[in-house]
Amino acid sequence: MWKRATATLKSSLSLHITNEGSKYNAFHCHRFISGSPLHFQEMNGICPKHVDSVITFVLGPGSGKGTQCARIVETFGFKHLSAGDLLRKEVVSATEYGTMILDTIREGKIVPSAVTVKLILREMESSDNHKFLIDGFPRSEENRIAFERITGSEPDFVLFFDCPEEEMVKRVLSRNQGRIDDNIDTIKKRLKVFEALNLPVVDHYERRGKLHRINAVGTEDEIFEQVRPVFAACEQTAA
Ligand SMILES: Nc1ncnc2c1ncn2[C@@H]1O[C@H](COP(=O)(O)OP(=O)(O)OP(=O)(O)O)[C@@H](O)[C@H]1O
Numbered sequence: 337m338w339k340r341a342t343a344t345l346k347s348s349l350s351l352h353i354t355n356e357g358s359k360y361n362a363f364h365c366h367r368f369i370s371g372s373p374l375h376f377q378e379m380n381g382i383c384p385k386h387v388d389s390v391i392t393f394v395l396g397p398g399s400g401k402g403t404q405c406a407r408i409v410e411t412f413g414f415k416h417l418s419a420g421d422l423l424r425k426e427v428v429s430a431t432e433y434g435t436m437i438l439d440t441i442r443e444g445k446i447v448p449s450a451v452t453v454k455l456i457l458r459e460m461e462s463s464d465n466h467k468f469l470i471d472g473f474p475r476s477e478e479n480r481i482a483f484e485r486i487t488g489s490e491p492d493f494v495l496f497f498d499c500p501e502e503e504m505v506k507r508v509l510s511r512n513q514g515r516i517d518d519n520i521d522t523i524k525k526r527l528k529v530f531e532a533l534n535l536p537v538v539d540h541y542e543r544r545g546k547l548h549r550i551n552a553v554g555t556e557d558e559i560f561e562q563v564r565p566v567f568a569a570c571e572q573t574a575a
């Protein structure tokens with residue numbers, strides 16, 4: 337049994353997520369209780385479903401982390417939530433945020449926390465699983481702070497797939513999934529954003545003693561053999 341010490345989805349009544357220059361400043365995270373959507377800001381609250389949940393962040397753009405997440409799901413029964421996939425789904429569904437998200441992804445920039453956190457929490461709340469792999473998020477300190485304030489909790493641990501730039505570029509350019517950001521211009525921008533905004537998140541969790549750095553070079557099997565003990569140890573601790 338996995339156990340989580342502090343996970344309650346606690347809202348902050350005074351929460352205001354700021355993304356300078358964005359019209360998505362106000363946080364509109366809906367929780368669905370008895371079918372009726374509520375604003376997180378209006379809730380004084382705890383989501384009982386997420387007490388005892390296990391939250392793992394998985395970081396490292398173009399490193400093969402999505403591929404490893406599939407193995408973790410298979411072996412350890414986690415629910416995989418790729419923030420990038422959730423955002424791309426919004427684009428395909430042409431929701432109110434669709435165009436803004438598409439433009440942001442094309443530029444390799446970061447979608448405002450208000451939008452991404454909303455999508456992640458919606459998936460968590462509709463899942464019966466209580467073990468979550470949140471892939472590709474948080475992308476910035478602002479993302480991280482927003483998530484932690486809204487949920488009232490930190491991740492249990494964080495995996496960082498450490499991949500040399502050259503290998504990342506090679507992998508992404510040969511991915512062939514028709515992603516709008518899998519081209520050399522956007523990749524260069526994503527790498528800059530990663531260094532400027534995502535690495536501080538990695539450093540933060542390293543200081544908190546929560547970071548597991550995985551060498552992302554090698555075969556999928558070799559990499560999974562570094563990942564497996566992290567989850568096996570946590571499973572044992574919780575037993
Ligand atoms: N160990 C590996 N060696 C070589 N190629 C790999 C390895 N793992 C994954 N790949 C390939 O690299 C590409 C990127 O992998 P994946 O989509 O899992 O990365 P990602 O970290 O999720 O990327 P992104 O951050 O862009 O979503 C895919 O084509 C995948 O098949």
Ligand SMILES: O=c1ccn([C@@H]2O[C@H](COP(=O)(O)O)[C@@H](O)[C@H]2O)c(=O)[nH]1
Pocket residue numbers: 397398418419420421423440441442443444445446447448452471472473474475479517526
């Ligand atoms: O939390 C997030 C996650 C992703 N994005 C945007 O999506 C692309 C693609 O993300 P992947 O994790 O590589 O699938 C990323 O470059 C960002 O533009 C985001 O804004 N916030």
Ligand SMILES: [Mg+2]
Pocket residue numbers: 401402418420472
């Ligand atoms: Mg991915």
